[in-house]
Amino acid sequence: MNKKQLIMEKALELFAKQGIEATPVQHITDYCGISKGAFYLSFKSKDELVTALIDYFMMQIISDIDYQVANMKDDDELLYKFYYTTFQSFHKHSDFAKVFVKEQTQSCNNEELLIKIRYYNSIMENIISSMIDRLYGETVEETKFDLLYCIKGFMNTYTELFFFSTLPLDLDLLAKSLVEKTNLLAKHTTLPFISEELIQMYKQPMNEEIPKEQIVNLIKEKIEEIEEPIEKESLILLNQQLLDPNFSPAIVKGLYENIRNHPQCKWISYLLRSYFRF
Structure with a gap:
């Protein structure tokens, strides 16, 4: 584990226990067993650490989620x-989920973090x-955006169970219960509140697709970081495909599958899947 990863891991433990505001850089460096100078070689500030x-x-x-x-x-x-x-993902990363939810309520004065969230x-x-388009199509044309926000509401509300309960949770039952609730809403909701115009006004310019050049640069950085030969070679070939497309779709999909589950390639996998439209 390199120093940057160590700082992120230990800081997350502290943030989950005592909150971001109550955790100064000094506490983080003491917990990591490093100097403040070593911290600032990795992160310019605590805000940059939180963003990372x-x-x-x-x-x-x-x-x-997107892959599934x-x-x-x-x-x-x-x-x-x-x-x-x-x-399952939020349960696996429950410490982060606690920090993320808290940060959403406390980031009003931090424009960079607010934009990121x-x-x-x-x-x-x-x-x-x-997913709504695929499952319900025109049957929810008038209430699509209300349904979208209901699903987001289910996600946010039930995620709190992972914060306040020490009992084991039946994820299978929870998922089945929310499927039933969602289908009932899709079938019986008739009075829309959220219009497409309202959604378009709310959306930000950052929703635009990430340009190919930026994906290429991200892949180049990741090639330098990872050591596993199959994943490294696959990234090199995928990068080559972006710059000079020659491989068949089957080969590109195979190279993508080689990197998809690597913990350091999750985001690149998402971007490549969107770009190649798998």
Whole structure:
């Protein structure tokens, strides 16, 4: 584990226990057993550290959810898989989830963090919206956006169970229960509140797709970081495909599968899947 990863891991433990505001840099460095100078070689400030944590975990969570939704062939199981994967991910990263939810309520005065949080919220909304289109189509044309926010509400509300309960939670039952609730809302809701115009006014310019050049640069950075030969070689070839497309779709998909589950390639996998439209 390098020093930057150590700082992120230990800081997350402290943030989850005592909150971000109550955790100065000195506490983090003492807990890590490093000097303040070593901290500032990795992060310019505590805010930059918090942003890095949000990036790291949200990239993993969103890429997992997006992959499951995109690759679930059975529509009858799609909504269940969405909810199950969502809560499984937040359960797996419960310390981060606590920090993330707290930060959403405390970031009003930090414009950079607010933009970051809204960016990931926007990506999640796009995933949910595509799922609603696939499952319900024109039958929810008038109430689609209300349904989207109801699903987000279920996610936020039930995630709190992981914060305040020490008892084991039945994720299978939770997912099935929310599938039933969502289907009831989709079938019986008739009075819309959220219009498409309101959604468009709310959306931010950051919803635009990440340009190919930026994906290329991200891959180049990741090639330098990872050591596993198969994943490294696959990244090199995928980068080559972006710059000079020559491989068949089957080969590109195979290279993508080689990196998809690597913890350091989650976000790149999400971007590549979107770019190549797997």
